[in-house]
Amino acid sequence: MDIERKDPSYPYSAGGWGSLKAVTRILFQEKVPLKDVTLLLRQNKPDGFMCVSCSWAKPADPHTFEFCENGAKATAWDLTAKRITPEFFNDHTVTELLGWHDHDLEEAGRITHPLRYDAATDRYLPVSWQDAFDDIARELRATEPNRTVFYTSGRASLETSYMFQLFARMYGTNNLPDSSNMCHESTSVGLKAAIGVGVGTVRLEDFEKTDLMFFFGQNVGTNSPRMLHPLQDARKRGVPIITFNPLREPGLIGFTNPQSPVEMLKPGDTQISTQYHQLRTGGDTAAILGICKHVIDADDRARVQGEARIVDIDFIHEHTVGFDAFADYVRAANWDEIESVSGLSRADLAEAASEYMRAKAVIIHYGMGLTQHRMGVQNVRMVVNLLLLRGNIGKLGAGPSPIRGHSNVQGQRTVGITEKPELAPLDKLADQFSFEPPRDTGMNIVDACEAMLDDKVDVVLSLGGNLARSVPDHLRMESAWKRLRMTVGITTKLNRSHLIHGRAAYILPCLSRIEIDRQASGEQAVSTEDSTGCMHGSHGVAEPASPDLRSEPFIVAGLAKATLSASTGSVDWDSWRDDYSRVRAEIAETYPEIFHDFEARMWNPGGFARPLKARERKWATESGKAEFLTPETLGEDPDMPERGPDALRLMTLRSDSQFNTTIYNLDDRFRGVKGSRMVVLMNRGDMEHRNLREGDHVTLETIADDGVTRRVQGLSVKIHDIPQGCIAGYYPECNPLLPLWHHAKQSKVPAGKSIPVRIVEQVRTL
Missing domain, CATH: 3.40.50.740 (Rossmann fold)
Known part of the structure; x- marks a missing residue:
């Protein structure tokens, strides 16, 4: 798949000079003394301090600068002279x-x-x-x-x-x-039920053995930039990376390592995603189902023709339950519905499935784009379903990899x-x-x-x-x-x-x-x-x-x-x-x-790992085996359906100058936003349909029947590469639009990645 590398909002790769400038800016902004700037060299080192920002893994053999732009910002925020x-x-x-x-x-x-x-x-x-x-x-x-x-x-x-x-x-x-209740509780519930442990099973050494990686709903360039180093290494080994994300994110497209003088001084970067599928917000279960359908159809043909099976049938028989019911559901699934809900074509999903069927060890990374939905637990279970089809849990280079947030x-x-x-x-x-x-x-x-x-x-x-x-x-x-x-x-x-x-x-x-x-x-x-x-x-x-x-x-x-x-x-x-x-x-x-x-x-380089039975194919589940789940629905939110042709699906997101509710400055250079966070990102077609132009101000209102009016005013409209019918706005500015009761089934994670809204006021800017 030929991925368009340039985006008019930010036509550069993640990392590079943009990252260095951002780090320099925050150090000056916070008036961090020169003697404290050097402390960054001890960040995420065995003889130093663990980053107060994200929780991405700390390698046993760290880089000289084992911190990312976000980590440096968080450190400067604490070391401020103010x-x-x-x-x-x-x-x-x-x-x-x-x-x-x-x-x-x-x-x-x-x-x-x-x-x-x-x-x-x-x-x-x-x-x-x-x-x-x-x-x-x-x-x-x-x-x-x-x-x-x-x-x-x-x-x-x-x-x-x-x-x-x-x-x-x-x-x-x-x-x-x-x-965790607000982000990865869907993981804790979903993985616990499916494989017996509520955390991911992937470690850094798995990056060196994997043949393929998927990303679902995780913006690595903003939320865990240090992860770009092992991703870059994997790409240099020829490992494909397939991304499913509604927005085109620079960190998932290309990366220039700011620690490499050679990369900084020459044109070009490392292409991260080899396939990039901009699915409809909330279309993750449908997209994964489409991949599974291609896999099971191919397996059915192989079985009829007496060829080698596509699914790992020995693993499935020995280690899982629920496969037959899931496979029957997949066979009966309708392609028109899969395409409509996911926003992707059958051919797109076939391209992803082909890579999956060729790979022997597969990692699936995911973030809150998967968990913060009404069907967030089901989304996590679908990730496990896909991995189980070919035995991709409990072996090197494979497994579910939820990317956690705070340190x-x-x-x-x-x-x-x-x-x-x-x-x-x-x-x-x-x-x-x-x-x-x-x-x-x-x-x-x-x-x-x-x-x-x-x-x-x-x-x-x-x-x-x-x-x-x-x-x-x-x-x-x-x-x-x-x-x-x-x-x-x-x-x-x-x-x-x-x-x-x-x-x-x-x-x-x-x-x-x-x-x-x-x-x-x-x-x-x-x-x-x-x-x-x-x-x-x-x-x-x-x-x-x-x-x-x-x-x-x-x-x-x-x-x-x-x-x-x-x-x-x-x-x-x-x-x-x-x-x-x-x-x-x-x-x-x-x-x-x-x-x-x-x-x-606790002082071991690289830390010491907690034992995870699922890595050994020991399953602490109710059945004693890894469990397939038959989906309840393909739609993201059966209890709060969109209404009318003007309904939009809002996802909340964070900027590159933000960690959780901490906002380092008001710019978001990856999305071309400057000086304000009161912004709504919209598809050009959605804007034209509503006679909006960039810079106009709108009021969003939640579509709900609970008698409560939820509105956010003064949002400036900005054209962005996002699927039609979907919009994006910043967290926590858009939190007033998210009903408390609109949360994931089973886990109660607030469903901030899919809020049905409509535009109720428009103000033309001159």
Whole structure:
């Protein structure tokens, strides 16, 4: 397939000079001292710190510059010379700050002191650490545990996460929602049911053995740029890469390695995708079904003709269940429906299937473009179906590869951050720490938001993140957030969640993972898990932004000690605060199969891998085998159908200058957007049909029958290469359009990649 390499929005490859300029710009913008710039050389290194941005794998033999543009931005964001001292709030009330842009709030700098909201002056005022702990503890003790939410953002270390979940359970609740609930919970549910483990099975060594890679709904150039290095190596070996994505993304088209002087100085780049299929938003199940249909049709012909089978029938018989029902469903599937729903032709899908049938080892990478749909769990199961057809799980160079987001979002789940009691080792924790954990199911993100709307939550304690800004139905949730009795934010910077606060509110500023953490027993290290299931140690290397900051473990220990009675459990919180190796020893006792010899192995180059039974073709499923799933439907959203010829399908996305809700600047160079995020990307035909031209402003309204009007105004229209009937806008600016109840079946992941909307107002620009 001949891929058009140039895009008028950004006619360059990912990486290259554009990446170097962006890194230089952020370092100057944040006024990072020259001595701290050199600390980037220790990013993702065994003797340094693990990146605070994405969770992509850390190689055993790292590059000299083992960081990407996004990682450098995240590091500069934490190493900034800018500060928010108590004097900042002398100059700015909370009401005034609510009018600031999200970017400007975080851009104001690192918070230096613990703060308590004062309603009389509408300001945050300094408070001592012990007074903050005591005040928060007093409110927690006065609150019913199941009316308290302990939220985790995905950036906290393994040690902090373990302490946090133990604190919550000793307090009496399993209300432990986290950022996974909003992104890869569909993976956790789908893979667990299909192959017995809720994480991907691919590791870095598999890149060296694979024959073919697929991408579904994952923009590597923006979300995990370091991954471009092993992709480039694979392409140089001749490995085909087939991409399915509604938008043409530069990082999935071409890459110039900014660490290579030769590549930087010569024209051209490495072509990443060998096939690029712009499917209709939400058409993933249909597209995968089309590939499976070509494979099974070819296998049927081979069987009739007495030729070698196309499917791995020995693997299927020995290791799977449900194949016959799935194969019958595939045979009966109608090509007209497959083409209509996927937006791709039968010939397009045949081209992808031909490569798949030739390959002996196949990896399928995917991201939130697959998981954030009403049928997100089914999408994940369809990925597994395709892999199982030819035995592509449990062998080198093959398997499902969900690309996770925040730096320890997978790891915090590994050490107990979950609202599902069946996924936590509660009996072990009870025996280990002499207490009785709660056994009821806690709240996930959607549950917690629904409870807030119904005034059934009193306290939200956030370990990082910007929860009030990131959730669906943002405008409805703001009023609920303000009715809370107390909000507590453990954070490095100011964000909107601290300003849309409860009646009592505290900001507890913490050290960044990049900073040196000095405790009573000496300098401390922490650990994280990357998206390939490998654990890594991390040493802080920079001086703290303020002597008044405390580490995340220190803060959690202080809150737990102040809140819990002396008779609750057998944890010596002070000793854990002073020496994190004691926390790691307890983690190893709770999870010996994963964390045995934790203290020594955390410094292994490349980390140490958690055991995954599915890599050995051992299936911890209900049937004891890998399970095919027969799809429920081809359509993305059977419960919220599009209505009328003017309906559009909105997907929310992130820019190249963004990580989650953190916005480094307002430009998105990959999409040709400058100076604003209030933009909607549209197909030229859709614009002409509505008599729109580039730069016109529109108001989008959600199509729903729940009696709630959801609108976002002032969106500037921009022509983009996206399938007709589909549009795209930025997250979290478009969150008000996403109904809280519009989430993935089974996993409750908000379905932000497919929101039915219409244009209700148009304003012509001059």
